[in-house]
Amino acid sequence: MRRLGFTASGIKYEGPQDGGMVGIEEIRRDFPVLRDWVYLDNAFVGLMPRQVREGYDRWADEWFNFEVGNRTILDGWLEKAGLVRGMIASFIGASPREIAYTMCTGSGLNIVINGTDWREGDNVVFPEWEHNPLETHTTRQNGVESRVWRPRDGRFEVSDLEKLVDDRTRLVQVSQVSYVNGFRADLAEVADVAHVHGAKLLVDATQAVGAIKVDYKRDGADYVSVAPYKYLMGPAGLAFLYVDSESIEELTPDRTGWKNQIWEGAHAEAPTPEDTAEKFEYGTINFQGVYALEESLKYLNRLGMDYVEKRVLDDTGYLFKRLDELGREIWTPEGNESPVVSFAQEGAVKLAERLKKGKIKVTGREAHGGHMRVSAHFYNTRGDVDKLIEAIS
Numbered sequence: 225m226r227r228l229g230f231t232a233s234g235i236k237y238e239g240p241q242d243g244g245m246v247g248i249e250e251i252r253r254d255f256p257v258l259r260d261w262v263y264l265d266n267a268f269v270g271l272m273p274r275q276v277r278e279g280y281d282r283w284a285d286e287w288f289n290f291e292v293g294n295r296t297i298l299d300g301w302l303e304k305a306g307l308v309r310g311m312i313a314s315f316i317g318a319s320p321r322e323i324a325y326t327m328c329t330g331s332g333l334n335i336v337i338n339g340t341d342w343r344e345g346d347n348v349v350f351p352e353w354e355h356n357p358l359e360t361h362t363t364r365q366n367g368v369e370s371r372v373w374r375p376r377d378g379r380f381e382v383s384d385l386e387k388l389v390d391d392r393t394r395l396v397q398v399s400q401v402s403y404v405n406g407f408r409a410d411l412a413e414v415a416d417v418a419h420v421h422g423a424k425l426l427v428d429a430t431q432a433v434g435a436i437k438v439d440y441k442r443d444g445a446d447y448v449s450v451a452p453y454k455y456l457m458g459p460a461g462l463a464f465l466y467v468d469s470e471s472i473e474e475l476t477p478d479r480t481g482w483k484n485q486i487w488e489g490a491h492a493e494a495p496t497p498e499d500t501a502e503k504f505e506y507g508t509i510n511f512q513g514v515y516a517l518e519e520s521l522k523y524l525n526r527l528g529m530d531y532v533e534k535r536v537l538d539d540t541g542y543l544f545k546r547l548d549e550l551g552r553e554i555w556t557p558e559g560n561e562s563p564v565v566s567f568a569q570e571g572a573v574k575l576a577e578r579l580k581k582g583k584i585k586v587t588g589r590e591a592h593g594g595h596m597r598v599s600a601h602f603y604n605t606r607g608d609v610d611k612l613i614e615a616i617s
């Protein structure tokens with residue numbers, strides 16, 4: 225028996241994650257929604273544990289009660305943002321100066337796209353099923369060609385990517401985990417293909433961080449954009465962008481404000497140093513989100529990402545097996561270790577509505593001929609999966 229010995233909800237967790245479920249029941253008590261619901265829709269929005277809510281409360285209390293003294297409340301908020309920046313960095317295998325706070329995944333992606341020095345005839349490559357594909361007003365206005373990487377049987381093959389990338393490719397985009405079928409990209413392989421041609425790798429990791437172990441330095445990603453309201457369990461309206469140290473200086477900030485360029489009179493004073501990703505932050509940060517994110521990261525660090533990933537993959541591996549036994553057409557490639565599993569379903573939206581009436585929450589999508597998307601987190605159990613399977617059998 226593996227004993228984890230962390231404290232969630234003030235009670236010592238004793239592990240393990242098999243039959244007994246003593247520990248997992250204690251964890252589940254931190255998530256009130258789980259009292260009534262089989263919640264397998266973390267790829268849509270994750271659940272918030274009470275500790276993250278306490279982070280929000282702490283921020284509100286501090287502001288409500290602050291003493292107007294020498295040190296401004298903004299100083300305190302900025303200090304907290306610096307501390308949490310360090311926590312984010314160590315969570316994803318980066319250094320603090322490689323992290324910029326943003327508002328959402330899309331804002332991070334646009335900072336990269338708008339800050340790239342395009343030349344007519346450049347191209348970008350992105351998967352067919354990307355949530356926020358790389359083709360934007362900026363790429364269109366700059367005469368940048370879009371090349372679409374198509375899947376085969378639910379997989380985006382690196383051998384197909386190799387045929388699309390050439391010396392005019394500036395950015396290759398990929399989601400680490402696909403929001404459609406959970407396909408998990410091998411980032412190191414994709415980075416190699418991009419780098420051979422001098423292109424950069426831009427990753428959307430919103431369906432990955434908090435569910436599976438990540439290390440972007442190891443993988444060689446150049447840019448990674450993440451929103452925390454799914455597997456990081458909050459907040460919404462605050463996100464972050466990782467910019468590899470070697471790419472920070474060549475990426476131009478696409479917007480300016482007091483935070484990255486202070487103007488007094490006719491001259492810009494005290495601009496943020498060129499060699500830190502903080503230069504992409506131009507105004508007031510979503511500080512309450514920072515307080516919440518501190519608690520999410522603390523919670524996950526207490527559990528340990530080994531444990532979290534193991535639980536997530538146990539649930540989705542088990543789901544895959546049960547769907548296979550039912551003879552369902554599974555859209556997620558076999559052996560794909562990811563928090564998301566999808567399967568073909570006629571009338572998917574209606575089925576999701578029916579399941580909801582029975583207090584089972586998953587996503588039904590009509591796209592691509594109709595499919596159900598099921599997504600697990602560490603607080604889910606095989607029992608949740610059994611209830612879902614029973615309801616769709």
Ligand SMILES: Cc1ncc(COP(=O)(O)O)c(C=O)c1O
Pocket residue numbers: 267268328329330331355356399401402403428430431451463
């Ligand atoms: C892969 C992926 N990226 C990003 C988002 C959300 O984008 P944003 O944070 O810009 O709202 C989602 C939401 O479902 C997603 O699945």
